[in-house]
Amino acid sequence: MANHKxxxxxxxxxxxxRVRDMLPQGNFDVIEAKDGVEGMDAIRSQRPNLIMLDFLLPRMSGWEVFxxxxANPGLQHIPLVLMSGRKEEVTEKITEPFEYFEFIQKPFEQKELIEAIKAAMVKARKPRRAAPGAAATATAAAVPAGSIDPAEFKALQAQVKQLQGELAQMKGQMAKMLAFIKQKLR
Known part of the structure; x- marks a missing residue:
């Protein structure tokens, strides 16, 4: 019986x-799934020690599986290696640096695969920050439907004001960059 799934x-x-063949010989049980739905079923029933996940999948995309x-604290600790032939597809949805999982671009060699697995194992051990909406959700549950919690409203107003300031700052930086580029093109 294999020790690691x-x-x-x-x-x-x-x-x-190819992934199966590249893994070192030993106590590994390689489970395969051909789409996201099969993959999620296997994650729930098999509780693997490592997940290698293609980003573009039929039925349920790799993004949806991710x-x-x-979203499930019981699954977050499983080391995850996302795979894709085009990194841009991944970075459109998930910004770098990838904090809790590793990414590997297809096609890959055995050495790259092993390094990605090792890195994913390290990243999976990192403590997770609470989801930004977790506290708000807990507060909202205590407030009757139809009413607005004044503290939450004030906090949201402060966030909006901060984001507006950051956006204005970014627009200013973008304008300076465009002016610089136009000047260099002359």
Whole structure:
């Protein structure tokens, strides 16, 4: 019986087999899933020690699987390696640096795969910050429906004001960059 379960979620049979072949021989049980729905079922039933997740999947995308994993505190501790042929697809949805998972670009070699797995194991151990909406959700649950908690409203107003200031600052920086670029192009 294998000691470690590795779940490979990828719609390409070739990639699933390639990952299986690249893993060091030993106490590994490689579980395969060809789409996001199968992958989530396997995560829930098999409780793998590592998840290799393709970002573009049929039925349920890798992005949706990723969101479900991140939203579940019972699954967040599982090391995760996201795979994609185009990193831009991932960074459109998830900004770098990738704090709690590792990314590997397809095609990859065995050395890159092993390094990504090691990095994912380290990142999975990092303590998680509470979700930004967690405190607000707890407060909202205590406030009757239809009423607004004054403290929460004031906090949201302060956040909006801060974001407006940051946005104005970014617009100013963008205008300076554009002016600089136009000047250099002359």
């Amino acid at each position: 590795i779940l490979v979620i990828d719609d390409s049979r070739v990639i699933r087999m 969101q479900e994993i991140q």
